[in-house]
Amino acid sequence: MSAAPSVLVIDDEAQIRKFLRISLCAQGYRVLEAGSGREGLEQAALGRPDLVVLDLGLPDLDGQQVLRELREWSQVPVLVLSVRAGEGEKVQALDAGANDYVTKPFGIQEFLARVRVLLRQGLADQLPVAQVRTGGLLVDFAYRRVQLAEQEVALTRKEYAVLALLARHLGRVVTQQQLLKDVWGPSHAEDSHYLRIVIGHLRQKLGDDPAAPTFIVTEAGVGYRLREQP
Structure with a gap:
């Protein structure tokens, strides 16, 4: 044991x-x-x-x-x-x-x-992860694809990059600065409007209600978290 x-x-x-x-x-x-x-x-x-x-x-x-x-x-x-x-x-x-x-x-x-x-x-974190599943959402890193309820979700390159970063930190808060630096580059660390636009598009495509999110949770003034679900 x-x-x-x-x-x-x-x-x-x-x-x-x-x-x-x-x-x-x-x-x-x-x-x-x-x-x-x-x-x-x-x-x-x-x-x-x-x-x-x-x-x-x-x-x-x-x-x-x-x-x-x-x-x-x-x-x-x-x-x-x-x-x-x-x-x-x-x-x-x-x-x-x-x-x-x-x-x-x-x-x-x-x-x-x-x-x-x-x-x-x-x-x-001790093991290589090929994909992350939370609720009906699947993020497949190996094939760079996203499925919701077994249906393919078409994402832009930036939308996928943001969602993938949140998925790699499933259940944990990722700061706005980290998302902007990793996805857009260090020179865009303060361009939070880029991130808000992409998060808005992701929520639309995932059918996520910002007021009662199933997947992407806003940590006010800090960043975002992809909710872990069975």
């Missing part, structure tokens, strides 16, 4: 750590804890967790610095859990290598769902 996935919680609030420990252990995860940034980095190196839950307001190091230092030597999935709800903080954390961002106060069921997504993604 394989070992249960381990989650490292880096948060200086003992009550938050206790709450998360109880909730995560109830789901069968092993939990490591750290109350400071330095301790968290040490635990990440020694314990080799499968996922890190990181608070930004730590007593010794800012969480953004912890994230930057961690990314110098590890690609472990990181879920930021912070009271900082500002758009700038979210973008900075995601650009620095965070995989997802949840603001406090938070719902434990949504939190656990995001944990499951990141743990699955972490395992999937």
Whole structure:
């Protein structure tokens, strides 16, 4: 039997750590804890967790610095859990290598769902992926084709590139800057209107309602996420 996935919680609030420990252990995860940034980095190196839950307001190091230092030597999935709800903080954390961002106060069921997504993604990242399926949507990287309910969806080159990038990060937020840089090039990192137009066309072709999206979710002011579905 394989070992249960381990989650490292880096948060200086003992009550938050206790709450998360109880909730995560109830789901069968092993939990490591750290109350400071330095301790968290040490635990990440020694314990080799499968996922890190990181608070930004730590007593010794800012969480953004912890994230930057961690990314110098590890690609472990990181879920930021912070009271900082500002758009700038979210973008900075995601650009620095965070995989997802949840603001406090938070719902434990949504939190656990995001944990499951990141743990699955972490395992999937270890293997070459030829295609991604979510709900009735199939993105086939090998043949550069998209199907919805087994029917071919005709996409332009840019539409496919945006959807493919979201699919490769299934369930995770991809920032506007990352999408623009990867699809249009570094000189277009601020041309967000290009991206909005392509996202609009994708939603039309996928029959996606922006107000209640089935597939492409807008993370306001940050970026987009392709929703993971059975």
